[in-house]
Amino acid sequence: MEFLWEGLLSITWQQVVMYLVGAVLIWLAIKKDYEPALLLPMGFGAILVNLPLSGVLNQTMQGVGETHGIIQWLFEIGIEASEAFPLLLFIGIGAMIDFGPLLSNPKMFLFGAAAQFGIFLTIVLAAALGFDIRDAASIGIIGAADGPTSILVSQVLKSNYIGPIAVAAYSYMALVPIIQPMAIKAVTTKKERAIRMDYRPNAVSKTTRILFPILVTFVAGLVAPASVSLVGFLMFGNLIRECGVLNRLSETAQNDLANLVTLLLGITISFSMRAQQFVTLQTLMIMALGLFAFIFDTIGGVLFAKLLNLFSKTKINPMVGAAGISAFPMSARVVEKMGIAENNQNHLLMHAVGANVSGQIASAVAGGIVLGFFM
Amino acid sequence: MIQHILASSIGVIGGADGPTAVFVTENPEYMHNITEALGIMGKGMLGIFVVIGLIALIVMALTKVGNK
Numbered sequence: 001m002e003f004l005w006e007g008l009l010s011i012t013w014q015q016v017v018m019y020l021v022g023a024v025l026i027w028l029a030i031k032k033d034y035e036p037a038l039l040l041p042m043g044f045g046a047i048l049v050n051l052p053l054s055g056v057l058n059q060t061m062q063g064v065g066e067t068h069g070i071i072q073w074l075f076e077i078g079i080e081a082s083e084a085f086p087l088l089l090f091i092g093i094g095a096m097i098d099f100g101p102l103l104s105n106p107k108m109f110l111f112g113a114a115a116q117f118g119i120f121l122t123i124v125l126a127a128a129l130g131f132d133i134r135d136a137a138s139i140g141i142i143g144a145a146d147g148p149t150s151i152l153v154s155q156v157l158k159s160n161y162i163g164p165i166a167v168a169a170y171s172y173m174a175l176v177p178i179i180q181p182m183a184i185k186a187v188t189t190k191k192e193r194a195i196r197m198d199y200r201p202n203a204v205s206k207t208t209r210i211l212f213p214i215l216v217t218f219v220a221g222l223v224a225p226a227s228v229s230l231v232g233f234l235m236f237g238n239l240i241r242e243c244g245v246l247n248r249l250s251e252t253a254q255n256d257l258a259n260l261v262t263l264l265l266g267i268t269i270s271f272s273m274r275a276q277q278f279v280t281l282q283t284l285m286i287m288a289l290g291l292f293a294f295i296f297d298t299i300g301g302v303l304f305a306k307l308l309n310l311f312s313k314t315k316i317n318p319m320v321g322a323a324g325i326s327a328f329p330m331s332a333r334v335v336e337k338m339g340i341a342e343n344n345q346n347h348l349l350m351h352a353v354g355a356n357v358s359g360q361i362a363s364a365v366a367g368g369i370v371l372g373f374f375m
Numbered sequence: 376m377i378q379h380i381l382a383s384s385i386g387v388i389g390g391a392d393g394p395t396a397v398f399v400t401e402n403p404e405y406m407h408n409i410t411e412a413l414g415i416m417g418k419g420m421l422g423i424f425v426v427i428g429l430i431a432l433i434v435m436a437l438t439k440v441g442n443k
Binding site: 219 | 415416420422426430
């Protein structure tokens with residue numbers, strides 16, 4: 001009868017902690033609606049992989065030899081082998097993005113670049129705290145505010161902390177409406193937040209929309225070759241959307257492909273949430289560093305806008321710089337809401353959307369540039 | 376030529392702080408990590424602005440050509 005309680009007696013306190021972590025992620029997903037598409041599978045997966053002698057992981061059975069677990073197999077094939085899941089998801093994301101507001105207002109590109117500052121500052125801080133440079137780079141990339149990029153970079157750099165990095169990236173993306181307002185108010189005055197910006201977009205031709213993803217891939221790929229997979233797949237999805245002759249594929253990429261890969265990615269990432277890897281002091285440090293990265297992304301974008309205002313006759317509302325992070329569309333909505341709160345005639349949404357979609361490109365480029373340092 | 380790790384150890388004497396000078400000199404790998412991270416920060420931000428700046432210029436050119 002011992003086999004009935006063998007599992008129960010094998011539970012360690014670290015695994016109990018992971019059951020609680022899983023429960024919290026599921027609660028955040030359902031009750032608070034925080035990125036439920038990722039946090040719920042990750043939470044449930046955290047429970048699955050931490051049950052003693054779990055069948056979802058490879059095990060050695062007496063008289064049988066090694067058995068293969070489904071979650072471990074999904075991880076080895078979908079993430080470890082060639083980072084397939086994050087890259088396939090990028091096709092779907094690219095198909096969802098309308099770059100029109102950015103193409104009609106190209107100045108907004110610069111805010112996408114500036115708002116990646118938090119990534120690099122966090123790399124320095126993580127190195128100062130004693131993390132190995134590859135782990136520091138993987139932690140810093142949480143600031144890309146982009147789950148697939150974070151997972152891909154940390155996997156390619158063979159970081160030991162993929163689990164906490166993924167949890168931090170997705171959790172803080174969901175907390176953008178709480179993190180960003182605090183960071184913006186810390187570095188701006190009421191007068192600056194009330195700066196009015198009129199929206200006078202240039203027309204964008206269909207040819208421009210089609211050439212854009214192709215040219216971006218060329219430019220990013222030639223300057224930062226390691227970014228080709230990230231930027232290339234994002235732009236491939238966008239080209240499917242914009243070409244106008246692949247509507248069915250575009251719909252499939254935006255819906256079925258994105259949903260299927262999201263479903264598998266969440267539960268697969270839980271492989272890196274096994275107790276012995278996750279319940280460490282470093283996990284707490286990574287959660288803190290991830291928050292630092294998001295805050296300084298926001299501050300970087302805002303300060304860059306203020307810098308431009310020193311040289312520009314037409315003033316830019318500095319909050320638009322904060323929208324340069326990749327958390328689309330939440331960041332743009334946060335900036336719009338804060339703009340209305342300061343001046344109810346001031347609609348910053350389209351400017352913020354332009355900066356926000358620029359952040360999507362810039363974060364993928366940042367991921368590639370970081371990888372390039374280790375090639 | 377003095378290598379950068381040794382240069383860091385010599386330069387920190389100017390901090391006029393013995394424990395810091397000893398720490399920096401005794402932990403060359405740690406200082407190498409920080410130096411490398413600072414290098415990544417500088418080159419990384421420059422690289423992103425170069426790429427994004429080029430893309431922005433191309434888009435502005437495309438928009439002008441497309442609107443003619």
